[in-house]
Amino acid sequence: MIWNKSVQPACDPIMTAPLKxxxxxxxxxxxxxxxxxxxxxxxxxxxxxxxDRKDAALTAMxxxxxxxxxxxxxxxxxxxxEARSSGATTAFLDRLKLDNQGVSAMADGLDVVRGLAxxxxxxTEAWTRPNGMRIExxxxxxxxxxxxxxxxPNVTADAGALCLKAGNAVILRGGSDSLRSARAIHTALARxxxxxxxxxxxxxxxxxxxxxxxxxxxxxxxxxxxxxxxRGGKGLIARVQAEARVPVFAHLExxxxxxxxxxxxxxxxxxxxxxxxxxxxxxCGAAETLLVDRAVAATHLQPLVTMLIEAGCEVRGDAxxxxxxxxxxxxxxxDWGTEYLDAVIAAKVVDGVDVAIDHIARYGSQHTDAIVTDxxxxxxxxxxxxxxxxxxxxxxxxxxxxxEFGFGAEIGIATGKLHARxxxxxxxxxxxxxxxxxxxxxxx
Amino acid sequence: MIWNKSVQPACDPIMTAPLKxxxxxxxxxxxxxxxxxxxxxxxxxxxxxxxDRKDAALTAMxxxxxxxxxxxxxxxxxxxxEARSSGATTAFLDRLKLDNQGVSAMADGLDVVRGLAxxxxxxTEAWTRPNGMRIExxxxxxxxxxxxxxxxPNVTADAGALCLKAGNAVILRGGSDSLRSARAIHTALARxxxxxxxxxxxxxxxxxxxxxxxxxxxxxxxxxxxxxxxRGGKGLIARVQAEARVPVFAHLExxxxxxxxxxxxxxxxxxxxxxxxxxxxxxCGAAETLLVDRAVAATHLQPLVTMLIEAGCEVRGDAxxxxxxxxxxxxxxxDWGTEYLDAVIAAKVVDGVDVAIDHIARYGSQHTDAIVTDxxxxxxxxxxxxxxxxxxxxxxxxxxxxxEFGFGAEIGIATGKLHARxxxxxxxxxxxxxxxxxxxxxxx
Numbered sequence: 001m002i003w004n005k006s007v008q009p010a011c012d013p014i015m016t017a018p019l020k021x022x023x024x025x026x027x028x029x030x031x032x033x034x035x036x037x038x039x040x041x042x043x044x045x046x047x048x049x050x051x052d053r054k055d056a057a058l059t060a061m062x063x064x065x066x067x068x069x070x071x072x073x074x075x076x077x078x079x080x081x082e083a084r085s086s087g088a089t090t091a092f093l094d095r096l097k098l099d100n101q102g103v104s105a106m107a108d109g110l111d112v113v114r115g116l117a118x119x120x121x122x123x124t125e126a127w128t129r130p131n132g133m134r135i136e137x138x139x140x141x142x143x144x145x146x147x148x149x150x151x152x153p154n155v156t157a158d159a160g161a162l163c164l165k166a167g168n169a170v171i172l173r174g175g176s177d178s179l180r181s182a183r184a185i186h187t188a189l190a191r192x193x194x195x196x197x198x199x200x201x202x203x204x205x206x207x208x209x210x211x212x213x214x215x216x217x218x219x220x221x222x223x224x225x226x227x228x229x230x231r232g233g234k235g236l237i238a239r240v241q242a243e244a245r246v247p248v249f250a251h252l253e254x255x256x257x258x259x260x261x262x263x264x265x266x267x268x269x270x271x272x273x274x275x276x277x278x279x280x281x282x283x284c285g286a287a288e289t290l291l292v293d294r295a296v297a298a299t300h301l302q303p304l305v306t307m308l309i310e311a312g313c314e315v316r317g318d319a320x321x322x323x324x325x326x327x328x329x330x331x332x333x334x335d336w337g338t339e340y341l342d343a344v345i346a347a348k349v350v351d352g353v354d355v356a357i358d359h360i361a362r363y364g365s366q367h368t369d370a371i372v373t374d375x376x377x378x379x380x381x382x383x384x385x386x387x388x389x390x391x392x393x394x395x396x397x398x399x400x401x402x403x404e405f406g407f408g409a410e411i412g413i414a415t416g417k418l419h420a421r422x423x424x425x426x427x428x429x430x431x432x433x434x435x436x437x438x439x440x441x442x443x444x
Numbered sequence: 445m446i447w448n449k450s451v452q453p454a455c456d457p458i459m460t461a462p463l464k465x466x467x468x469x470x471x472x473x474x475x476x477x478x479x480x481x482x483x484x485x486x487x488x489x490x491x492x493x494x495x496d497r498k499d500a501a502l503t504a505m506x507x508x509x510x511x512x513x514x515x516x517x518x519x520x521x522x523x524x525x526e527a528r529s530s531g532a533t534t535a536f537l538d539r540l541k542l543d544n545q546g547v548s549a550m551a552d553g554l555d556v557v558r559g560l561a562x563x564x565x566x567x568t569e570a571w572t573r574p575n576g577m578r579i580e581x582x583x584x585x586x587x588x589x590x591x592x593x594x595x596x597p598n599v600t601a602d603a604g605a606l607c608l609k610a611g612n613a614v615i616l617r618g619g620s621d622s623l624r625s626a627r628a629i630h631t632a633l634a635r636x637x638x639x640x641x642x643x644x645x646x647x648x649x650x651x652x653x654x655x656x657x658x659x660x661x662x663x664x665x666x667x668x669x670x671x672x673x674x675r676g677g678k679g680l681i682a683r684v685q686a687e688a689r690v691p692v693f694a695h696l697e698x699x700x701x702x703x704x705x706x707x708x709x710x711x712x713x714x715x716x717x718x719x720x721x722x723x724x725x726x727x728c729g730a731a732e733t734l735l736v737d738r739a740v741a742a743t744h745l746q747p748l749v750t751m752l753i754e755a756g757c758e759v760r761g762d763a764x765x766x767x768x769x770x771x772x773x774x775x776x777x778x779d780w781g782t783e784y785l786d787a788v789i790a791a792k793v794v795d796g797v798d799v800a801i802d803h804i805a806r807y808g809s810q811h812t813d814a815i816v817t818d819x820x821x822x823x824x825x826x827x828x829x830x831x832x833x834x835x836x837x838x839x840x841x842x843x844x845x846x847x848e849f850g851f852g853a854e855i856g857i858a859t860g861k862l863h864a865r866x867x868x869x870x871x872x873x874x875x876x877x878x879x880x881x882x883x884x885x886x887x888x
Contacts, residue, residue, distance in 0.1 A: 044805070044831075047831065048828070048829060127850065129848070129849075129850060133839055133843065135849060135850075140831065142861055142862075143831075143861060226861050226862075227861075227862065247691060247862045268884040271884060271886055272884065272886060274886075275886035275887060276886075279886070279887055361488065379881075383879045383881075384492065385492060387488075387491065387584065387587075387877070388877065389877055389878065390877065390878045390880065391877060391878070391879055391880070392880040392881075392882060393880065393881045393882060394881070394882040394883055394884050394885070395577055395880055395881075395882025395883075395884070395885040395886075396885065396886045396887050398886075398887040399577065399880065399885070399887055401887075404573070404887065405573075405579060405878070406571065406573060406579075417586055417587060417670050417671075417875040418586075418670075418671065418691045418862055418863040418875065419862040419863035421875055421876060421877060421878075422877070422878050431861040431862065431865060432865060433831070433832065433833055433834065433835060433865060433866070434833065434834045434835070434849070434865075434866050435827045435835055436834065436835065436836040436837065436839055436843065437823075437827075437836075437837045437838070437839075438836060438837060438838040438839025439838055439839075440712040440715060440716065440838050440839070441838070441839040441840065441843070442715055442716060442718075442719035442720075442723070442839075442840045442842075443719060443723055443840050443842040443843055443845075443848065
């Protein structure tokens with residue numbers, strides 16, 4: 001055991017000690033290796049824990065969060081003070097800040113995860129071979145999930161709970177600026193695990209600000225980590241995707257399109273475009289590009305553009321868009337591939353659904369794209385040909401969310417093609433194995 | 445276009461020209477990048493090709509193989525001659541060698557793949573949200589598969605056909621020693637694609653012996669490759685797993701166990717152990733370790749060991765095994781983690797199912813493991829607790845095979861936990877997307 005005893009994540013009382021001492025563990029690689037091995041051992045126990053025990057832990061975790069809310073807020077105040085004194089931006093402080101409502105929301109989130117169906121042990125397929133062998137494909141946990149996140153302290157609770165529900169051990173590596181807050185939250189989670197008789201190593205928080213810990217996790221800690229889930233800005237995601245030697249569930253960006261077809265009703269088009277762009281501009285499912293069929297440019301363009309501008313959205317368009325409203329700014333080639341995450345939209349007139357599909361294939365990020373049309377044939381073509389994780393007909397791109405899918409909660413949205421695509425909920429945090437029951441069959 | 449026109453893979457007539465000229469393309473990275481882009485374009489067409497068209501191509505491909513059998517055998521003879529003159533082993537030449545029966549078997553294999561159900565477009569889940577949105581999870585092709593293989597020329601046809609059936613484009617990189625044979629086979633596949641009106645770039649063969657091509661494929665060719673499937677020996681697999689920057693479907697080794705429980709019938713135990721070890725010793729599903737419950741050592745040990753030795757198998761055992769038969773050699777620690785792929789088995793007495801499960805967790809490769817017992821409770825415990833891709837009760841480990849699962853054909857067996865685990869057939873060569881049909885829903 002390499003961590004100095006005094007700097008181990010203490011469970012009781014909630015740790016509020018200065019962090020200096022943990023900044024330099026004797027050997028970060030050795031220390032992280034030990035975390036990996038403990039996670040692997042805990043994963044074996046977690047994988048076999050029944051639903052009741054995991055749910056009992058989630059109940060106790062939520063209770064501990066509520067009970068220790070004051071201590072959590074006090075540590076968060078320390079994090080905020082340090083961040084403020086080192087010149088953090090208002091947006092950064094906003095993400096870091098917790099209040100009573102925030103802690104309460106975290107606890108409520110644990111209750112939501114507890115209420116989900118246990119994904120482990122579900123037989124997703126079963127068949128019998130001619131020789132009488134019965135083959136089942138049964139869901140089992142992934143094993144060990146590594147979560148690398150930035151300043152939002154609530155990720156500690158959300159990711160910990162989702163991984164636990166799916167029977168996985170998790171190694172959490174939060175942002176340096178929120179380490180005190182993450183620790184206080186983690187302590188509550190550890191109480192819950194202990195109360196339910198589950199190993200505390202099921203949810204470990206990397207107790208150091210040393211950035212080398214991230215690099216080691218991306219290497220997989222000697223085979224201990226099965227998948228990495230990064231949560232944060234594009235810089236973090238890009239680094240993780242570039243360096244990881246283990247699979248990653250993530251999306252780098254959501255360049256989502258809404259295509260208004262010639263057979264779209266104007267009112268539905270306005271409603272969906274407004275919602276897809278403006279409901280929340282900072283989410284990955286927010287529309288970034290509007291494509292309008294030239295066949296309805298005369299009737300639909302001006303109302304759509306005016307609606308967007310009057311809703312406070314900057315429109316960057318091609319010549320036809322600029323002609324529709326003088327307030328439209330010219331779009332550059334770069335705009336078609338930009339994720340604004342802001343009240344800005346790129347807008348273009350296209351010659352029908354095929355050109356729209358080509359545009360999305362060229363500039364999109366295979367995240368979420370929508371068509372508005374009353375023509376079923378055109379809709380089916382779009383749904384079939386657009387190769388994105390989520391394709392929608394006559395609905396807003398902002399439905400790209402695990403809760404909106406009915407998954408209850410999500411750890412993120414993936415745009416990779418392997419294993420998990422779209423919202424990553426508890427089922428996507430599982431893998432499967434084949435279980436075969438025979439009566440002595442041998443292979444001829 | 446960087447390849448000299450004269451060295452491009454010609455389609456007609458079957459290329460039998462010397463290979464020298466292709467050994468040094470002007471710039472291998474540029475050339476491979478172009479292959480990647482062509483594959484990506486072909487993948488868009490393939491993804492939307494209907495089942496009939498893909499099946500027509502498979503029919504024409506099989507016909508072309510049969511029709512051009514003599515030319516394929518002639519190029520194979522050239523490969524064999526070169527390999528022989530450079531001192532290849534008999535085993536190597538065996539893997540490389542094609543005969544009439546081999547070409548016929550390849551063509552039959554294409555017919556088998558054609559007969560499989562089209563996996564693309566299958567809706568694997570569907571549900572309706574309270575707001576009326578209908579969500580479907582529908583199977584779609586992965587995109588572009590990179591296959592890196594060694595000397596067996598038949599992989600060209602097998603992998604090409606499986607990828608095509610699943611709607612994927614494929615980039616094949618065969619062994620240098622079998623490049624002429626692979627080319628002749630590839631030419632037949634290209635004829636089939638052309639006959640069915642599908643792009644020939646759907647199945648590309650890397651037309652160079654330059655080893656840098658492998659490294660470039662492992663980097664993903666600038667995002668063009670979605671998954672790599674290596675086919676060959678442990679050296680190749682290990683290199684691919686270590687270097688790949690894209691997901692890999694593979695297993696490094698199959699250290700498969702058979703555990704004979706206290707409630708096992710001796711006759712069934714003998715039958716399953718004999719089949720699991722000796723049916724074919726060189727396959728990944730062959731048993732490498734025999735574990736016997738101490739409670740039946742007195743009755744079961746000697747008959748099992750004697751049966752194995754008399755079947756021609758070397759047994760390396762612990763003290764109890766050695767006591768059962770004087771011909772048993774002592775096992776070293778290393779034997780428990782060795783994949784012999786030969787008529788050798790490691791054998792050990794263990795104190796019950798829990799110790800057997802621990803042994804498998806420690807030394808196994810999460811490939812395929814079996815228990816023999818008449819006790820349902822013990823069987824269920826084993827099936828639940830052993831974390832391998834395939835776990836069997838009262839059946840031979842040699843059933844670890846796509847055809848035996850009813851998948852019709854497989855491109856390999858995966859022991860990773862993500863996406864594909866166990867036999868990789870056409871369904872595992874697909875991913876999915878969510879297709880959502882609404883009536884104007886916007887998110888509150």
